[in-house]
Amino acid sequence: MISREEVKDPKKRILTACVRMFIERGFRQTTMMDIIREADVSAGTFQNAFHTKDGVLATLVEFMFDNQFAMARSRLPVGDGVVVYAVETAIQLAITESRESLREIYAEAYTQPEICEYICQKTAKENAKFFSQYNRDWGESDFYEAEIGSSGMMRSFMLRRCDMYFTLKKKTERFLRMALDVYHVPRDVADAAIETVMNMDIEATAAAVMRQLFSMLEMKFDFKFSDASGK
Secondary structure (H helix, E strand, O other): OOOOOOOOOHHHHHHHHHHHHHOOOOOOOOOOOHHHHHHHHHHHHHHHHHHHHHHHHHHHHHHHHHHHHHHHHOOOOOOHHHOOOOHHHHHHHHHHHHOHHHEEEEEHHHHOHHHHHHHHHHHHHHHHHHHHHHHHOHHHHHHHHHHHHHHHEEEEEEHOOOOOOOOOHHHHHHHHHHHHOOOOOOHHHHHHHHHHHOOHHHHHHHHHHHHHHHHHHHHOOOOOHHHHOOO
């Protein structure tokens, strides 16, 4: 339990409890009663702060999306925007294969309408920077509409677990082929970007990004994950 003496702000206690439990247990396995008990708050306090646990998930997803791509880019040399997109996408897919609780968080984020809208709007702006040179006649709404489609593909690919036939490399390449086609990336440019990803140890890179992200979450919310966090 996160005691009132340790953390005076009940909203921060709720956030701290939820972030830890969502990552350690999974979003669906964490109940409101679990949160209320762990955060040492009343049901009324929880509902006044977030209404439901979906509200806490939105805060967590915003933090993760605001930071994970910056961390991924810090591991890349200065390069073409298509390569940056390909590597960021590959890392996100690898993260969801690393732990079921993380797959659940990402899949839920792409399912919840308000959270998915946040992801689409944020990603569409980034994609406009990456792909505008191949879509000179596109405006903001075109990139947004394209992202609606590619985010639906991303959710489907995340939910389908890898196995000995549908490996992470195959999943990543398949998704990138389709996504880069959506943005009319020339075949030779797409081939080069995908080859860059295929030559990387993307699982090790994703693990490093997640370790850094976990550390940032601990610092932001002032707690420690248990050993089960996978750190």
